[in-house]
Amino acid sequence: MSAESPAAPVATGRRERNKQRMRARIFSAALSLFAEKGFEQTKVDDITERADVARGTFFNHFQHKEELVTTWSSQRLSRFEEKLRQGTPTNEDLSVALGRCMTALVEVNEEEEPGLNRVMLTSWVRAGLPITEPPRTAEVFANVIRTGLAEGRIRSDVDPVQVGYLLRDAYLGALFRWCRGDLKAEGLATELQGIVEFILPSIVSDSSAVAATK
CATH class of the missing domain: 1.10.10.60 (Homeodomain-like)
Structure with missing residues (x-):
């Protein structure tokens, strides 16, 4: 034995x-x-x-067959989180931190076989997964905002969860347009960086805004 x-x-x-x-x-x-x-x-x-x-x-x-869609979604999220864990810098600028999140999302999508994104995203939406899945992408963004709050870079009245969802929803909208071919020359990366630059001024603290201009 x-x-x-x-x-x-x-x-x-x-x-x-x-x-x-x-x-x-x-x-x-x-x-x-x-x-x-x-x-x-x-x-x-x-x-x-x-x-x-x-x-x-x-x-x-x-x-x-539908379980293949949840598996696809889960694997994409895991790859996204793994990219963020690789060599995460400390004390990085808020715009850089959010930009790094967006870059990781772009890489995950560009790693997919051409044409697969649109098919799987359509199935993902039809299955109701944007509503039922845990909001892991939104939580990643919210954690970046929480760090900014703790460091005094974000206005004290900003809700990290709300901003996290706002960024996640803006990302999904850009992703859908990209899959449909509406972004054309701008590309997904440019669109997502523009979203960060648009949102940041409304949430940063006055002291951070002053420091950024010096």
């Missing part, structure tokens, strides 16, 4: 890795099909054929 015990964690780890690889294989096949055919036009059988797995294997990993 004691000789066999050490092998158990290794076996469990291997099974979990194999499970994760299979889930990733199915997910990757699904996204490639969504980009080619659209979400509604893609059937579970199409996904299993592309991934070369049995239909039952799909349902071992995803309860239904």
Whole structure:
């Protein structure tokens, strides 16, 4: 018994890795099909054929096709948060901190396969996820504002949560226009930086505004 015990964690780890690889294989096949055919036009059988797995294997990993949308959204948010964790500077200017958040969002979107963003965002909205998902992006922005408040850079009457939602909503609006092709030459990065520059003057403290002009 004691000789066999050490092998158990290794076996469990291997099974979990194999499970994760299979889930990733199915997910990757699904996204490639969504980009080619659209979400509604893609059937579970199409996904299993592309991934070369049995239909039952799909349902071992995803309860239904719509769960692929929540997985896509969750992975995007995780990538966004990971980018912000990489080499986060201290005592950075408020506009730089917010700009860094916007840059990370741009990178997440530009990493997607062309055409996939529009398909998945449409499915994300149809599933009601902008309402039901935890507001993680808004919370990231709110934390930047909280730091500014603590350092005296933000007016004391500013509500970080309100500003966080305002920035999140402005980002989503810009993202929808970008996917539709309305931004054209301006690009998503330019649009998001413009949003930061538009909002900042209304929330910074008088002392910060004076310091910025010197």
